Amino acid sequence: MMEHDIASPKGARRARKRVGRGDAAGGGSTAGRGMKGQKSRSGRGLRPGFEGGQMPLIKGLPMKRGFNNRYKTYYALVDLDTLQERFEANTQVTPELLHELGIIRRTKLPVKVVGDGELQQPLTVAAHKFTASARAKIEAAGGSVTEL
Template structure:
């Protein structure tokens, strides 16, 4: 099977609803908008949870707990084996070099190096955090693991 041979399942594609084209079409007169009121007007959109000015339920109920999402620190995780895949000419590695080589996203400043994989050449690696095994492998290969 190839992409150009794919077909929709029977009943998956519906014809477009043509509103306002007479009562015989089933969507005439009010065009599926019901009677009068705010929702019958053009451009109307009422946000979810709006109760017509009455105090909404989500504001009546107490808010409890803590949400860490706003205070999180995004950490780019990288393995020692990934560092070995960089060009042989690169000896000093930091977040800018990793982003330039596509190993991390450009905006991620906090990098943690983990110990999965092997490294055979001496590298001077600057990162925010290192695991114990990663630090040991980098230093065993003759490199430096600098926290910064």
């Protein structure tokens, strides 16, 4: 047996239907495109979402438009009330410790400490970012702040 002798078994491959090859042919005349109209003509078709000239649905849903800023930095937020409730005085608070205790979900996001609530005990807090009020409240309670 040679390469040129190899062939698919009969019925395994079906020839594609050649449409638009004369009126008598199967799929002739309109070639499956229906009667007259824009979609029966050759060339580029209609753009996605085109509704025949009436106001498109997307124009009536302003909240569905817009874009996602790929350069925005998203932070895992931690407030001072959480630190007050979950940690003893003079604890070294790090993003890894916050993740272990389930306060933040992922360690991939940078941690930002926000100034919601009050802090009574001194803590050493290490995070990627602090709000001005959070920094002031931590230092007022006798703690220290370390930016990573």
